[in-house]
Amino acid sequence: MNIRGNKVLLRAIEFEDMEFLRNMLNDEEMEHNVVGWSFPVSKYEQQKWFENQIQNKVNIRFIIEVDGKPIGLATLTNIDWKNRKACHGIKLYSNEVKGKGYGTDAVFAVMKYAFEELQLNRLYSTILDYNVASRNLYKKCGWKEEGVIRDSVYKKNHFNNEIMIGILKQEYQEKWKE
Numbered sequence: 001m002n003i004r005g006n007k008v009l010l011r012a013i014e015f016e017d018m019e020f021l022r023n024m025l026n027d028e029e030m031e032h033n034v035v036g037w038s039f040p041v042s043k044y045e046q047q048k049w050f051e052n053q054i055q056n057k058v059n060i061r062f063i064i065e066v067d068g069k070p071i072g073l074a075t076l077t078n079i080d081w082k083n084r085k086a087c088h089g090i091k092l093y094s095n096e097v098k099g100k101g102y103g104t105d106a107v108f109a110v111m112k113y114a115f116e117e118l119q120l121n122r123l124y125s126t127i128l129d130y131n132v133a134s135r136n137l138y139k140k141c142g143w144k145e146e147g148v149i150r151d152s153v154y155k156k157n158h159f160n161n162e163i164m165i166g167i168l169k170q171e172y173q174e175k176w177k178e
């Protein structure tokens with residue numbers, strides 16, 4: 001089923017989204033803001049990735065859509081069904097869609113789905129210490145900073161600290177009451 005926020009829709013990735021995803025992955029500013037990294041991705045590689053990940057139920061990725069157009073990607077990865085936890089990530093592509101509450105709405109939609117449908121108990125992620133927008137976004141959504149992994153991610157000639165963040169189902173429920 002699709003996941004509906006107040007402003008965004010989270011839906012499955014379609015073949016037509018490949019160029020959108022590839023451009024987002026190849027974008028320099030995006031790579032600077034996120035913990036992960038990749039070599040330049042070709043159309044062929046992008047297509048192969050799509051074919052390979054389609055049956056993957058441990059790493060789930062949703063297109064974030066507004067008014068029928070893709071604006072980003074939200075993920076639940078490393079889903080651990082025994083310990084009921086998963087890693088969450090979010091990327092909005094292009095500055096025009098940022099600062100409009102779509103990030104907050106998408107994170108809440110993912111939390112609602114993870115906690116109220118998938119019965120997960122904990123979501124976690126890591127973010128770069130200099131990614132102020134992301135740190136503020138997750139704070140706003142009720143997540144806690146849980147620790148620092150020093151000199152963990154190398155970008156632009158520097159080692160950078162990674163901040164571990166997480167939220168428990170109970171904390172989400174308390175936040176939701178607000």
Ligand SMILES: CC(C)(COP(=O)(O)OP(=O)(O)OC[C@H]1O[C@@H](n2cnc3c(N)ncnc32)[C@H](O)[C@@H]1OP(=O)(O)O)[C@@H](O)C(=O)NCCC(=O)NCCS
Pocket residue numbers: 030033034035089090091092093097098099100101102103104105125126127128131132133134136137138140
């Ligand atoms: C981080 C990101 C998802 C935020 O999405 P967004 O839709 O712009 O965020 P929202 O509009 O919902 O804002 C939520 C809160 O985040 C904070 N925030 C957002 N943009 C900010 C900025 N440029 N500087 C500082 N704080 C910012 C604010 O506290 C804001 O709350 P407020 O509007 O009540 O002040 C988006 O900037 C993005 O995709 N960035 C690139 C990829 C990335 O960094 N992903 C996260 C990696 S862990």
